[in-house]
Amino acid sequence: MERIDHLEHLDKHLVDELAQVARETIREELREQTRKQRRTALLYAASGALALYAGAAVALAVGLALDIGLPDWAAALITAAILGVLAYVLRGAARPHPRPAHHGGADVTAQPGPAVPPAGAATGAPYPPMPRTAPDVGAPVPGEAPRTGDIDPGTPHHRA
Structure with missing residues (x-):
């Protein structure tokens, strides 16, 4: 019995050691990725700052070119x-x-539809396309429970 207790202690020790190694490996990998992302962000920030100064220089050049034939205020405006x-x-x-x-190459914009969104609809959301044919009268309505007369007990029925 003593041997089994000793093995359980070794198993627990091994699991703890593996978890510690995994944590250290992940931590080191995250540090390396963060270093790379920090360098990339610094380069993007420097590029943006230089582009801002370049844009200001172009704006100044345009203003000075317009100033040749116009008053100062008009060139600036x-x-x-x-x-x-x-x-x-x-x-x-x-x-x-x-x-x-686009469904099947049909032009969705040519279909007639309501000019105002229905009540409760999110603004800015596109409408689903209008069906080209009338719905089947005997078809079940989505969201409604099937009527007992519509189910044939001899065949399996699955919900769509």
Whole structure:
């Protein structure tokens, strides 16, 4: 009996040691990945700062070029308008645009549908396409319990 107790103690010791080695290995791997990500983030930040200064230099050059034939205030106003339009275009390019779902190559936008979302619908969510044919009168309605007369006890029935 003493031998079994000794083996249980060895098993527990082995499990604890393996868990400690696994923890240390994972910790070291995470440190290495964090170092790489920190370096990458630093390079992106430096690139962004340099791009900001380059953009400011371009804006200054545009303003000075416009200043040749225009008053100072007009050159500055035109430069600000150009930068504002560029910022608006870039913001629009950064936003994801919802794409209409195409089923079987059919044009979803040509189907008639309600102009206003139904009550309780999330705003901005695309509508599912309207069916091209009328629903089958004998087909079960999704979400409703089947009627007892519709089930044939001799055949297995599965829910879809």
